[in-house]
Amino acid sequence: MAKIAVSRSHPRYLSLFYRDMLANGVKKGLTSLQGLTAHGRGEAFDYLIGEKTCQFALSAIKTASAMLILAKYPVLSINGNTSVLIPKEYIQLAKLLDAKLEINLFHKSSVREQKILNYFKHLGAKEVFLADTVQITTIKSNRRKISSKGQAKADVILIPLEDGDRTQALISLGKKVITIDLNPLSRTAQKATITIIDNIVRAIPILVETIRIFQHYPRKQLLEMVQKYDNSTVISQALAHIDSRLNLLISK
């Protein structure tokens, strides 16, 4: 990645740091311009959430960890923003779970697909799947094209920073979907099996650490964790948290 221009002493250093990373991602052909807008939307929700990993996110991360360990064929989906923001941790996650990595882009671009693939290989990913002949016809966008060795075979799929179409389509196919989305009102957040309402750059490292610990837990305990989990409660808690933060900002 190219150099980041913003000074470490800036009060909003981290936010500007990731913004610069994505702008560099555009220059390197990994991120789409639309990805920058999507990130901006996330930034606003992160601001409302308070830019920290809350209890509702930790609860979702724990259950996601259990579900990913229990999965028979877990697949981790990669898009432009994911590839720029947390590629190393994503590869770490795939190795830890023996999960498949698959590139799936909203905006069709074979060039960008190839660049993301090369970037992941360069960072140490052994295998990264691209879309082949399989299509999910209920998805309107380029995301309908999936890999026969990846999402098509998966029982659990991690799709962070997502649009709602694919989540709904995958759920309809009987698959379990884990998402990471800062917007609790998005279609993805509302439809997913597990919604981690947190910034991907905070959530993925915690997910990695939690999986490291949970891998030693008995299978029964992990199953119970998944069975007890209620995603709608987690979403309500996130909304209530934003509401109380807004009320705090209003009364200031």
Add this chain to the structure above:
Amino acid sequence: MAKIAVSRSHPRYLSLFYRDMLANGVKKGLTSLQGLTAHGRGEAFDYLIGEKTCQFALSAIKTASAMLILAKYPVLSINGNTSVLIPKEYIQLAKLLDAKLEINLFHKSSVREQKILNYFKHLGAKEVFLADTVQITTIKSNRRKISSKGQAKADVILIPLEDGDRTQALISLGKKVITIDLNPLSRTAQKATITIIDNIVRAIPILVETIRIFQHYPRKQLLEMVQKYDNSTVISQALAHIDSRLNLLISK
């Protein structure tokens, strides 16, 4: 403008449509990369508002219409995102009011200024002012440079999608500021004379239509409308609306 890639049948077509428009705006040199992130932030607040023009916005649009008709020297400010999102309606508004158009950018760029100017001329704008020798020294950014024939002479200025610095500086100079901002907590929203808390692509066409109707109203009636208006009530109503929407969603 270049082609828009997203399918009309996509449930979030409109949101993706405007995202594509701005991405094309960057390719054409009209919008800055930072403008894409700023738009994303707006998208987040539009989600919270419910992506429709609410009563508090209509009330602000009505009063803004009256104020713009009554103005002696109204000026409509153009930035990168405005120039891409609603250029035709903006030119229509200027003709209807016999108002001046002035380009004012946060990020200094003579090239971009010139491109926006050419684009507006191409779309039928007769005259578009650029910054000349006048400066508002209390503004830190490039926005301090204004036109001696535009903002410097204006009594009422429309500055949509704005940062807070200029709003405050113009108000201090005794001018009236109308803004369009999806974030009711922003400095601009809090400081403006009239704050239209709505998406610019929804608000400007309604503003145009309202002005067409109000132009036939007696001056006294328009004056009363402006005198009765309380911007802090409108902001409180917007915040209360977001609050009730969140509470409704929590209880679902």
